Amino acid sequence: MEAAPAEQLSALLAACARRDRDAFARLYRASSAKLFGVALRILRRDDWAEEVLQESYVNIWNHAQDYRAGLSAPMTWMTSIVRNRCLDWLRRPSREVSDPDGVLVENTEADGPGPLDLLSRSSDARALAECLGRLEDRQRQAIMLAFFDGLSHSELAAHLRQPLGTVKTWVRRGLARLKVCLEPAK
Amino acid sequence: MKFRDSPELQQRLAGEYVLGTLRGAARARFQGWMRADASVRRVVDEWQGRLAPMAEAVAPVAPPRRVWEAIESRIAASRIATGVAPVRAGLWESLAFWRNLALLASGAAAALLGAVMLSAPAPQQPAPPPQIVRVPADVMPPSYVVVLSDPKTQKPVMMLSAMRKSDQLLVKRLDDSIVVPDKSLELWALPTGQPPKSLGLVAMEDKQMLKLSAAADQSLGAIPALAVSLEPKGGSPTGSPTGPVLYSGPCIMYW
CATH class of the missing domain: 1.10.1740.10 (RNA polymerase sigma factor, region 2, helix turn helix motif)
Known part of the structure; x- marks a missing residue:
């Protein structure tokens, strides 16, 4: 729809x-x-x-x-x-989503630029897609996994098989770059 | 505070909050800052504007029909309640209104009980005779109990209890989605024939001890109902409720 x-x-x-x-x-x-x-x-x-x-x-x-x-x-x-x-x-502590089969990561990797291609309907979304496209791959992947799939820093670290600190840095730098990239459009 | 003085830190945490990677205690703490500070909310709004368009890429999935039916019935319930909500300040201070609310609260409980009894299936065999249990005085449960519910949803949101001789009122939150940015929730005793009396502010915690002005037998013994109103941050400036009543329920002594 x-x-x-x-x-x-x-x-x-x-x-x-x-x-x-x-x-x-x-x-x-x-x-x-x-x-x-x-x-x-x-x-x-x-x-x-x-x-x-x-x-x-x-x-x-x-x-x-x-x-x-x-x-x-x-x-x-x-x-x-x-x-x-x-x-x-x-x-709430009793509610943790699990991804036993690793479907999540596989999908995201297979998605590649797929979801970004869909971001073309509104001008906001087009600007965002363009800025996401300019991020480093790992920064973009971390940010998209967090946004679409609701992963926390530690879940990201587990899924991407990277140390927590590394993943946090990707997210932080990725967000900072997005902000700068979207600035002129505002 | 370090957070307030550092725009970079505010930006970073707001971005992570909106992205969703800020979790647990850090998320709760950040939500507290948002409630307290309009400039933090503005930074969050900006991040929402930046990131929310990503949702356009999510594949739509039609929800089952029961979701809309549940929403509609909750909205219908709230319509009955909002008939009361936009009342002028004068009426909020009127005794009759609060008395009626107290009556309504206990009436609603009675109606609920009636509904439960009517819908119970016919028993297949005679009910067993009642058993009388004698509980030693030292293991008596709290003897004043109040369940406050949201008239919009009919859902219980808080349970309060106190021992007869104690001035400690235990407030237990049953619904942890009760959050009121920039405002306070104030608890009121609704004595018969007298203006509402503040019992204090409700903390945004799962459990809270409120100190009563006297032992429960004195401070709650003659109170038919309690209610929670929405007030400016820090509580009602007038000593009487000024905002809408969000939750109410009868105060029952069962021991």
């Missing part, structure tokens, strides 16, 4: 702030598949992703009046809510 245009989602969020239930249903239809994909990728368990998606949309409904169209794109705002919920969910 294609994501709805930002203006349309902004208008729906504004209507949600006025407690318009129909607008909320339309917002859900227009955005839930993308956000469920994000949650599922990080949590890797359907039941957890469903629970987090449910909490996230209740949150979106309750806080729609806090959304400021001028400050962030609607999908950015909603994605942040879902990702934060996912990461808070993983913080």
